[in-house]
Amino acid sequence: MASLRLIAASTLISQGAEAKVYKARLTSDESDPPVLLKHRFQKGYRHPSLDSSLTRSRVTGEARALVKCLRAGVNVPGLRMVDAAEGILGIEWIDGLSVRKLLPGGTPEEEDEEEEDTPEPLTEYGISVDVLMRLIGQELAKLHLADVIHGDLTTSNMMLRHPRSFASHDSSLPTQLVLIDFGLSYHSSLVEDKAVDLYVLERAFASTHPQSEPLFAQVLEAYEQGMGKEWAAVSRRLDDVRLRGRKRSMVG
Amino acid sequence: MLSYQLPHLPPELSQIHIALYTGVAPADAAALKRRLISAATAEGVEGEREREAVNFAFVDARLITSTRLLRAAVYSAVLADAQGRLLTKTVHSEIIWTLNPTNNISEAMRRYGVSETTTALVLVRVAGPDLPASDIQIAMDAAVKGKRVLMEELESVTDWGAIKKYHKLANEPALKEVRGNVAGEHAIIDEIVVSQAALRSVQA
Numbered sequence: 001m002a003s004l005r006l007i008a009a010s011t012l013i014s015q016g017a018e019a020k021v022y023k024a025r026l027t028s029d030e031s032d033p034p035v036l037l038k039h040r041f042q043k044g045y046r047h048p049s050l051d052s053s054l055t056r057s058r059v060t061g062e063a064r065a066l067v068k069c070l071r072a073g074v075n076v077p078g079l080r081m082v083d084a085a086e087g088i089l090g091i092e093w094i095d096g097l098s099v100r101k102l103l104p105g106g107t108p109e110e111e112d113e114e115e116e117d118t119p120e121p122l123t124e125y126g127i128s129v130d131v132l133m134r135l136i137g138q139e140l141a142k143l144h145l146a147d148v149i150h151g152d153l154t155t156s157n158m159m160l161r162h163p164r165s166f167a168s169h170d171s172s173l174p175t176q177l178v179l180i181d182f183g184l185s186y187h188s189s190l191v192e193d194k195a196v197d198l199y200v201l202e203r204a205f206a207s208t209h210p211q212s213e214p215l216f217a218q219v220l221e222a223y224e225q226g227m228g229k230e231w232a233a234v235s236r237r238l239d240d241v242r243l244r245g246r247k248r249s250m251v252g
Numbered sequence: 253m254l255s256y257q258l259p260h261l262p263p264e265l266s267q268i269h270i271a272l273y274t275g276v277a278p279a280d281a282a283a284l285k286r287r288l289i290s291a292a293t294a295e296g297v298e299g300e301r302e303r304e305a306v307n308f309a310f311v312d313a314r315l316i317t318s319t320r321l322l323r324a325a326v327y328s329a330v331l332a333d334a335q336g337r338l339l340t341k342t343v344h345s346e347i348i349w350t351l352n353p354t355n356n357i358s359e360a361m362r363r364y365g366v367s368e369t370t371t372a373l374v375l376v377r378v379a380g381p382d383l384p385a386s387d388i389q390i391a392m393d394a395a396v397k398g399k400r401v402l403m404e405e406l407e408s409v410t411d412w413g414a415i416k417k418y419h420k421l422a423n424e425p426a427l428k429e430v431r432g433n434v435a436g437e438h439a440i441i442d443e444i445v446v447s448q449a450a451l452r453s454v455q456a
Binding site for chain 1: 254256257258259260261262268323324327328331334335421424425426427428429430433435436439440443444446447448450451453454
């Protein structure tokens with residue numbers, strides 16, 4: 001009940017098929033920063049006991065993945081609270097924008113089209129497109145070296161922290177690339193899974209950002225450097241995946 | 253003393269009071285520990301009164317990285333109490349259990365609770381709105397022999413080495429990345445242990 005009261009007092013940010021996302025305050029303390037709540041609401045089309053066990057395991061899985069990433073040095077939002085019974089995950093509120101909205105030529109998402117008045121939004125974050133691509137590659141390499149597969153890599157699931165609220169430890173980099181939405185993530189050391197993860201992102205780039213081929217090549221270059229010895233195998237498999245698509249076998 | 257509300261939780265768990273004490277003599281800490289143990293089993297009206305006098309979470313401040321960490325552990329413990337799924341006897345002991353990364357309750361008390369080597373203590377009280385903050389402050393001051401200081405002084409007593417050891421962080425890639433940068437390392441350790449405390453409710 002407590003968490004549902006919390007949600008009733010929060011601001012809805014967006015809604016998908018699986019969950020609603022809110023901006024909330026856990027305490028009355030003004031110095032306590034806001035959090036993002038992800039509520040996996042009840043699905044009326046599932047049997048209630050199946051629904052609650054699925055929700056519980058997904059919330060738990062997402063929370064565990066975030067902590068695993070933090071330990072591995074992957075930039076992800078910190079965890080603030082978990083209520084597995086109600087299907088609620090509370091994570092750090094990140095002040096910034098998704099890479100999708102920051103990339104030139106990124107097609108605006110359906111509802112909001114008002115951001116066209118900022119012609120070059122990246123300058124506010126103090127980095128160039130080239131640097132942004134490199135940051136993406138570095139972060140993905142750290143993720144895969146920790147054997148975490150994101151499962152839904154798109155430019156919407158990456159954010160840049162706004163320099164106004166981010167205390168950088170590197171004077172040449174006023175921002176930080178953060179991977180978000182680990183709802184479909186899982187643990188795997190298989191080359192196949194890593195290659196498919198990259199392939200999904202490559203397709204996402206191609207469909208949301210026109211003329212993005214050179215951009216993705218830069219991502220892969222930084223990924224290659226980050227992966228070291230592991231790159232050769234992933235690269236070979238990525239070539240296979242490109243030929244056949246994401247699904248391994250079309251028969252049987 | 254830091255006081256704040258959890259407005260969405262049941263009233264009897266909604267008022268949180270936190271205070272930091274430094275300069276605690278080890279002998280006094282040992283006496284306090286003995287007092288807590290005897291209060292737990294004392295009988296009758298006297299026992300009730302004694303338990304009320306020490307009705308706090310006594311946390312060794314060396315293992316606390318920030319007030320953020322306390323807030324996360326308190327939230328997790330209070331939510332567990334509100335949902336009737338406490339794993340320890342009280343919401344106060346649950347806070348200590350939440351701070352420790354393993355499931356062993358006596359290990360949590362040994363590491364994060366008051367011990368013979370404690371020199372700085374954090375007291376936490378989860379209460380209802382009918383108990384004024386001033387009364388709680390008086391009760392806290394009476395329970396601890398030490399100097400009540402601002403929460404901001406936490407950083408001067410934090411033992412980062414012990415935290416790294418208990419959370420097994422020494423060989424994590426996250427820390428290797430910031431080697432040589434003390435402020436960066438502390439920020440990362442803080443983020444990991446805060447997130448770890450929030451995760452506790454689904455780890456048991």
